[in-house]
Amino acid sequence: MKALICEEPGRLALISRPEPERGAGEVLVRIRHVGICGTDFHIFGGKHPFLEYPRVMGHELSGTVEAAPEDSGLNPGDPVYIVPYLACGDCQACRIGLSNACVNIRVLGVHTDGGMAEMISVPVQNVVPTGNIALRDAAMIEFLAIGAHGVKRGAVSDRDRVLVTGTGPIGMSAVIFAKARGAHVTVMDMRQDRLAFARDRLGADAVLIADAGAEANARRLTGGDWFDVVIDATGAAAPIERGFGFLAHGARYVLLSVVRQNIAFSDPEFHKREATLIASRNAQPDDFAEVVAQMRAGRVPADALNTHRGALADGVALFQDWARPEAGVIKAILDL
Template sequence: MKTIVCVEPRKFEYHQKQKPESEANKAIIKIKRIGVCGTDLHAYEGTQPFLSYPIILGHELAGELVSADNAPGFQTGEIVSLIPYFSCGTCAACAAGKQNCCESIRVCGVHMDGGMAEYISVPSASLLHSDGLSLDAMALVEPLAIGAHGVRRAEIKRSEFVLVMGAGPIGIGTMEFARIAGAKVIALDTNDHRLQFCRDHLKVDYTINARDADVLNILQEITRKDMPSVVIDATGNVQAINKGFQYMSHGGRYVLIGLQREHISFSHPEFHKREATLMSSRNATREDFEFVIDSMKKQLIDPETYITHRAGFEDAAKHFETWLNPTGGIIKAMIEINS
């Protein structure tokens, strides 16, 4: 089978690899859709902190089920996706039901080869039913689950002001689930095209361009000086993350979905006097994945509108430089395998 291998930063090669064979408790999926996420783009540019080269990227996946052992309820040929985080099942986090942050977690396409391939073998326990959803929709379940998990961590209450920093795919999904939770959502980004997308497609209550505006004063105006009670970072940008501490209300919660390599820096007195809560949000749980699928089925969200760029598997590698360019109008790129 053909695979796309990131052999080093900014270099892809197409390699032939043996097609996976059936194993106990494993499923084989014929890949049809591969969503390109920030992790893939950061790996391509050499800024992803958790992986080593060479590697097959890709964990936003959908395809046809070829075979599965010990997967009751799943049928050969059905459209499936998967939870691409494989946990040990025995560490303290797993014992507490937090397999998403397992001490020895292996994420498909990060710690191990992923789905930029014609076929992939995964644990049968990771499979997800499509329940009639399309291939495109199923390839978008994982990034949406990331946002859904962050929103669940924040314990958002109805009518709270929630500031989401970053209007990329993860931030957009976060805004969607904050809206579903009943929040008044504020989108903050430096890209006018993405902010316009938030207004047009997500019906976000407020948008702010961080490059052009006095963010602190605008937030005070929107919230009548209270400031947002929840701030969620989906930028993975250290400058944005550090500024986010200023944007919380007293008693507020700050959730870090975005990931970066550097140290976070903030004023302890300012943080302390707010009795603020800081938490990270890593990956997602099966509960989050199932909530996303259910929300799609109920038409509470229409993630297929996020797809702005497409490429066939055979020429996908050459598009990554373009997809990295923020002026290209990209929201979500989708790689298609039609064979």
């Protein structure tokens, strides 16, 4: 079968390798669509903290069943999406229901080879029927679930003023699900085009340019009260640290981003606000279900989010092109 492999930072290759053998309790899936994530671009750029090369990337996956255990309820040809977090089921985190933060977690395309390949074999519990969701759209469920999980972690409600910093796909997903909960959502970024998209296509209530005047503008926008929830999706240490300055008293700060560096903040300022700092890692089954429900309700503009498409066979050239900021990619999908 064909697979797209990142041999080392900055170098991709389309290779041939044997098809995987289906293990006990596993489902063999023929991949149809692969969403390209910021994680994949970080791997390509050598910036991911949890990875060894070479690696077949790809964790935003949809496809059709080739073979499945008899008692799985899955049949050949069934359209499915894949939950890419392979949890051990036995560790302390798994025992308390945090399989998304499993001590021994292996994420497809990060800790183990992923789905930028024609076939993959994964545990049956990681394979979910798409129902009436189109296969192309199903390849976007995972990244949307990341945002849904962060919004859930922040306990966002219709009483909250929410600031989402960073307008990549994960930040956009946070906007979608914060709006679905009825929150007043402001989005902050340096890119005018992304801010316009968040306002015009995702329903953001206000936008802020992340320039030197952002704090003053945010103070005016909130009447000096700042934000009840700040959700960082920038993927960079400096804006994460800056985000502490936008917290209202009693606010929650949700970090969707993960960076290699330590982050620092003013303890007196954080303490006097009695603020809460929250990590948000991966997603849980109810987050995936929330995405599907919102897709069915028409609250996810899938066509607008999927800005770029191409074939796996052209992946080497396409990936390098899509990695350029001027390419204007929101969500790119490789088709098989």
